[in-house]
Amino acid sequence: MDIGLLGQYLANGVMLGTMYALVAVGFTLFFGVLDVIKFSHGDVLMLGSFTGFTVYIGVLAMGIENPWLMIAVILIVSITTTAAVGALIARYLVLPLKSAPPLNILLITLMLGTAIREAVRLFYPDGSNPKNFPALLPTASVDLGGFALRADSVILVGAGIAVIIGLNLLINRTRLGLAIRAVAQDEETAKIMGINYTLIVLVTFAIGSGAAAFAGIMNGLYYNEVNFGMGLLLGLIGFSAAIIGGLGNIYGAILGGFLFAGLQTVGAVALPFASAYKDVFAFGVVIALMAWKPTGLIAERSSDRV
């Protein structure tokens, strides 16, 4: 294996890892505040990238040509829309079921994900076919000893990591983050301390969904394609990443995201069988990891009180 190809795989792996981590952070945030899994997350991501695509067509029709301006508009509109969708889901589907068995929420959001996916497939114009997402970022590349590091990859990874760091700072350094952590730790006490519980939950869902929209746009810009089914696998991978990292822990989500991307890359490159088996390999390792560490690599500190 020559260095160039290895570098290519490494760059690709880092890109995937950033994307997965962004999705996983959403899962972990929702689990933190409400102890629920919102499985429609992947499809909300898909909705984000379709919104972005629609905005792109609209912006193009308005005659704006500057790609940076385009990306800014796409990001703003799609993140706001998706954040609103996330908050609506929390308000009308998740909060009403808060006292029901946790699996009911998993199911209702799974079904919502299916509904969103099917709705896009059926009702978006020509929704069942993949759409060509525009390559808006500069594609110039630097030759690094046999492999070409493309500028758009660097920008995307940089932006993704910036968002993750930003989210981390938001959770750990701001008043809002303090409120979110308080709600996550103890709902009752947080309420007594004067925190607006419902508002914080909705804001958390909005933040997580916004991060998913960002990952969706990233995905679209990188692969130059969006399709209605992309959310299922990305959501699944994000969920697995959040779980193997340990739910409720933002570092666990980041670790899980990069770990999954690493597994896929190893599955594609280093193993004796065909690279088509990379997902089989990665999910197989996830299952094995669950058998070894049933509550994730960075486990929640919890014990059953009887």
Next chain:
Amino acid sequence: MTDKTTPKSGWLGLPPLAVGLGAVAATAVYGWLFLLAESEIAVLGLVALAALGGWALGRTGLPDTLDAAMRGHGRSMNGAILLGLLAVIFLLGEEHFPLLMLTTMLLYMTVALGLNVQFGLTGMVNFAGAAFFGMGAYTAAVLTAHSAVPPLLILVAGGVIAAAIGFLLIVPVVRTAGHYSAVVTIAFGVLFKTFLEVNDVLGGPQGLMVGPMKLFGWDFNSSPVLLGVEMSFYVNYALLGGGLAVLAFVLTQRLERSWLGLTLDSVRLDETASACFGLNVVRAKVLAFTFGNVLAGVAGALYGMMISFIAPNSFTFADSLLMVSIVLLGGLGSLWGTALAAAIVVLLPEKLQILQEYRFLLFSGLVILMLLFRPQGLLPRKVRSYFPSWRPQQ
């Protein structure tokens, strides 16, 4: 509440057995009409009739009387239900498509009964139902193509393979709880489908041919002749599928009523407390998981033989979700609910071709509404009665 103080007379003052037999006959006639209905208007009319009738009869206390009939006259009622199923199969005799639908429904019901034991009784959700179903079908494909194993044994082999592959998942499934265990089965379901698609030995995305069922030298793909009328060959499969569904139903019912079922229930309600009372939680979970997977595998093997051609696309995560929605729609732990929901989920979209395209959208919407407004399901499971003659004081 009249039927509780005077158990002899039930709905409209009729004896429970009469009401029960009448209900079975009415259901059989309705099923026959529904399966034969051709035009969309007729189908919609029948659906409206069922919804309205179900609501009205539910309000007038028919379920209690049916319950009394099932309790007091179990044998007659079960016999009547079997006869009703047989009658529907033979009345449909020459119709290929309705029989195919009926058999598919019976097989899905078998799978859903297994999932019900896992999910409804033990509280372990299995999001890989379609994968275990598919394992049965692929086992049948491989064994009919490359071996001379008698087809009846292939059905058994389908179940054994599903159980064996299920055993690989046992450790992670049993050790994890709640969401963590959901990810294991979801990951497995996706893994299974991806594996089938990239694997050339098992036909890849194009899939495989499956040989027909043969029983004592009788080829299931040849048409039986009854009273001089040549029947559709699907009659064979409908009969065997019906037998399988009945067997699964009886087994599941026995399991639920036994001490094992009680153990499963208590594991679902509180794992820690069950362990404190000396119940073996791991054993209960392994039992439930394997039971469900075997049912799915056997049903899948017969399904593969019936449709004679299988591809990875028939065993996707969406299909697993459809199976879970059957369990949920019927009511967790409710066996009759599962049967009813299987009929709705499988037959309705087939009959309403406009809906076919919107099937997944429709059912996901239906399940969302169900979870929001009637989380106990269409026919909620009754609280266990430990002493059959005991009634709660009014």
